[in-house]
Amino acid sequence: MESVNFAGDNPQPRFGHTICVIAPNKIALFGGAVGDTGRYVITGDVYIGDIIQKKWKRVEASGNVPTNRAAHQALAIELNQMIIFGGAVGGGGLADDNLYVFELREDTGTWVTVPVIGTTPGRRYGHTMVLIKPHLIVFGGNTGQEPVNDVWSFNLEKSPYSWQKLECSSEQPVVRVYHSAALCSTGSANGMMVAFGGRTSDQSALNDTWGLRRHRDGRWDWVRAPYRSQTDQPAQRYQHSTLFLGTLMLVIGGRSNNVGETLPFEIYDTETSDWYKFQPIQRFRHSSWLVEQFLYLHGGFDSDQPNIPTESILRIDLNKRFAQTPQLLKQMNTIKADQSFTQSFNPKPSLPLAQTQDQFKKTNQQTSAQSKYSNPYQQIRVSSATNKNVRLANQALVAMTYSPEEDITNQVKKVPIEKLQDEHKKLGPGFQDPNSQNKSQFLDQLCQPFMQNLLIPKDYSQIPPNSNLLTGIKKEMIIKLCDEVQRILEKEPNLLRLRRPIKIYGNLNGQYLDLMRFFDHFKAPYDNLYNGDIDSQDYLFLGDYVDRGSRSLEIILLLFTLKIKYSDQIHLLRGHHEDPKVNKAFGFADECFIKFGEDIMDPNSIYQRINRVFQYLPLAAVIEEKIFCVHGGIGQTMRTIDEIELIQKPLEIVHDPKTYQQKIALELLWSDPCLQEEELENTPNPDRDIFQNKQIFRFGTNRINKFLQENSLNMIIRSHEPTMEGFERQNNNVITIFSCPDYGGNQPQCKGSILTISKRGEIIPKVILPAAPIQEQRWMDLEEPISRKKGFANYLVIQNEEVQLRKRPPTPPRQKRFSSQKQFK
DSSP, X not given: OEEEOOEESOOOSEESOEEEEEETTEEEEEEEEEEETTEEEEEEEEEEEETTTTEEEEOEEEESOOOOOBSXXXXXXXXXXXXXXXXXXXXXXXXXXXXXXXEEETTEEEEEEOOOBSOOOOSOBSOEEEEETTEEEEEEEEOSSOXXXXXXXXXXXXXXXXXXXXXXXXXXOOOBBSOEEEEEOSGGGTTEEEEEEEEOTTSOEEEEEEEEEEOTTSOEEEEEOOOSOXXXXXXXXBSOEEEEETTEEEEEOOBOSSTTOOOOEEEEETTTTEEEEESOOOOBSOEEEEETTEEEEESSBOSSSTTSOOXXXXXXXXXXXXXXXXXXXHHHHHOOOOOHHHXXXXXXXXXXXXXXXXHHHHHHHHHXXXXXXXXXXXXXXXXXXXXXXXXXXXXXXXEOOXXXXXXXXXXXXXXXXXXXXXGGGGSOTTOOOHXXXXXXXXXXXXXXXXXXXXXXXXXXXXXXXXXXXXXTOOHHHHHHHHHHHHHHHHHSOSEEEEOSSEEEEOBOTTOHHHHHHHHHHHOBSOSSXXXXXXXXXXXXXXXXXXXXXXXXXXXXXXHHHHHHHTTTTEEEOOOTTSSHHHHTTSSHHHHHHHHXXXXXXSTTSHHHHHHXXXXXXXXXXXXXXXXXXXXXXXXXXXXXXXXXXXSOSSOOOOSSOOSHHHHHHHHHHHOEEOSSTTXXXXXEOTTTOTTOOSOOEEEOHHHHHHHHHHTTOOEEEEOSSOBSSSXXXXXXXXXXXXXXXSGGGSOTTOOEEEEEEOTTXXXXXXXXXXXXXXXXXXXXXXXXXXXXXSTHHHHOOOOHHHHHHHTOOOOOOBOOOTXXXXXXX
């Protein structure tokens, strides 16, 4: 085993990436995570490696570039082409379920999304993907909720393209993630996808081997691979890799349930059912490939530094490795140079233009029956089923017509793929992709009434007291708004990475008029308006949008709308009131019934739908890798902020947590810093422990200093508690802001504040005083429904526990600190 040094644009050390051989002696690396396991960044880079010249080159790619991802799968499908699917994007988020094809041409690359109709395998990571021509097979992985064992097939030669879920009547493998699979191309297992190992639902590692095969009649079934010896079993492992060399399955690296265990390099002979063990190759979450008799490994982790990925490439000469094993050496000597790769990747000559147009017509005729169910523009990108080799052409056919009834014989021309993005300029004014155009129009139409009715910072003072600002907004519109904002939030990690300049808002608690006052005095998230600054600022909201105040619906619907319009600049964190167990008792449920007369226990109600969106809100954010932002605090459990990214969505807050991640989530939303800087240790906080589970604590100065140091942070910004000045600085490293003056209506001395962080890093509070008394009923009467006998009480069962919650007074302010300043860095 030797280390191989490559020159050129060496990729950063990474793990969870893919490498596939896309041409003889040429490899393509995509994605993965860089940095250690405690602080990593997901990438979407493409690097091309030349095995002969031992040189890397980073490739700039154009087209429909996929999102950054790791724990995905990639395969070579043609000469200089690879296809990718699935993966994770960090923070518990998953990559979309599109298929992306990458084509290399000289020193540049192009990404294309494969048009698909019908159901897909859905988002997942840690799965496997194997090409049994012409079928692309995806097996297992984790959907973000649980590991699975489903199998999906995608026929690369049959248009219109669609996924098919395979129903196998035979015995099937158990659910698994981080397993391996490879195609056997010779011997008795010829044409079989062989899967090995992985980790199942109880987190235990596996050591079973399964083969998936397709019968001539189109049926698929699984067969469990026999092991000749019942005593000498292969090691249980996951996050390994497998490759086939003739009839031999090579099992490389990985890890087991035993921390620090070194796993042998193992070989399974599909002809004799024998296992062979060799000296360990200590890598996991790596990539591997074969060139002749040489096995290559890149990246991943090794046992010496299990938390820091490596960039090194290892090469193992299998002739030497098998020298003392005559059975395997004999197999090696009988394996001829495999020509199937070169043959299958041999490009065919292009068709003449007239013949291509004729084929295009035939393809449209063949798929016309499905045209009313699929996008007609996709048909241009569907290849004929008569083409046995799957290959993306280097030219595209462009139809110079806008009507499907027009004759296209003289209206079609070929355009190089690399110039296709500029072709719309020649097609006529206003031409846009119909999919993006229709989606954009739909979102504009959806958001328009909410923006018009609710974003009125210059007119809020003219609103009649207790008037309904949601007049004309129907329940169906709100449900659609929730659907769209949830799609955005699903893709976001639970820990956001944000930039300066930025404005930070604390608790709002249904005080819509105060939010308009902030927007009026300090500018609002408009674009192209004199009072707007969305083009130059991000906005971060720290949660607690609903409850106690009388206009929670107005606030949350406006913020959802802004999130849809400016998804990259409006950031919404979750507060402890974004939880149905809390907001059923503190006013949000009451408001939904009063304004829409709905049964809030109906799963299709506005109240229930908004609460389902809350389950996708991120839990925290980091600004420029130095300022940690959260609703409540850091609690006493979390060690590194990257642990937040491991929390899965959708997230239900568990108030009596049983798992480590449940406890972290609870403390992020409910914990507070100690009231005095001199309090060094964490202390119980019974005043906040409203469900009496003894899980709520105040964190002390020692905890704050250790957390900041271990995470390379400078400051914590949080909300969750009213303050006298609207903001409070503690220990020079914790800032509490509260954007809801006179919280609860009985604290008229308490101001409200937001923070602005400039591009240079200056943190400046912006303060408003409590509003002058008006006839508006600004706060909900939470005790009134308890005694009501009809109407509302019929829709809301109030248990004894909830009665006590409704009688709780609002949270009192933190004590005033005279060291607070108007500007600090």
